[in-house]
Amino acid sequence: xxxxxxxxxxxxxxxxxxxxxxxxxxxxxxxxxxxxxxxxxxxxxxxxxxxxxxxxxxxxxxxxxxxxxxxxxxxxxxxxxxxxxxxxxxxxxxxxxxxxxxxxxxxxxxxxxxxxxxxxxxxxxxxxxxxxxxxxxxxxxxxxxxxxxxxxxxxxxxxxxxxxxxxxxxxxxxxxxxxxxxxxxxxxxx
Numbered sequence: 001x002x003x004x005x006x007x008x009x010x011x012x013x014x015x016x017x018x019x020x021x022x023x024x025x026x027x028x029x030x031x032x033x034x035x036x037x038x039x040x041x042x043x044x045x046x047x048x049x050x051x052x053x054x055x056x057x058x059x060x061x062x063x064x065x066x067x068x069x070x071x072x073x074x075x076x077x078x079x080x081x082x083x084x085x086x087x088x089x090x091x092x093x094x095x096x097x098x099x100x101x102x103x104x105x106x107x108x109x110x111x112x113x114x115x116x117x118x119x120x121x122x123x124x125x126x127x128x129x130x131x132x133x134x135x136x137x138x139x140x141x142x143x144x145x146x147x148x149x150x151x152x153x154x155x156x157x158x159x160x161x162x163x164x165x166x167x168x169x170x171x172x173x174x175x176x177x178x179x180x181x182x183x184x185x186x187x188x189x190x
Contacts, residue, residue, distance in 0.1 A: 085132055086175055093173060093181060096125060100171075129173075137172030137183045139165050148172060150182040154189040164188045 099122040106115050137148050144151065144163045152169055165185045172183030
């Protein structure tokens with residue numbers, strides 16, 4: 001290609017003969033055909049540069065997708081570790097409820113040792129739950145929050161504020177920041 005450019009740039013009598021020989025051998029008839037071949041070579045270079053640019057962009061996108069997938073999987077694993085005990089907790093909460101009911105419903109004939117045994121069992125059970133980030137929701141004198149509380153009934157009391165929790169029927173539970181079971185309460189509606 002460099003020869004073709006030289007021959008057209010330097011119109012000396014010796015170079016014209018050389019240029020004519022090259023043009024005849026390649027089947028090029030006039031100078032316009034030479035310029036067409038040169039522009040075809042430029043378009044091939046432009047196509048190659050465009051392909052390189054597209055491949056570089058595809059590579060960057062692939063790296064970004066891989067990074068995002070890695071971040072998502074790490075976040076999913078952290079959530080699994082943090083909230084993996086949620087199903088077990090849902091199965092164990094009725095046991096806690098039954099221990100609480102047992103404490104409330106001891107008869108007068110029951111011994112103090114029996115009541116104390118159930119209290120110690122409930123406390124040790126609750127401390128075991130606390131070690132895993134499981135905390136009770138016991139909303140005494142709080143305002144009603146539909147995320148943490150479930151209104152079972154409403155009542156009127158002019159001495160208390162509207163939407164204040166009056167009575168707790170069943171404690172709620174939360175695992176870290178997630179409410180596993182809302183507290184069942186009665187709410188003041190004046």
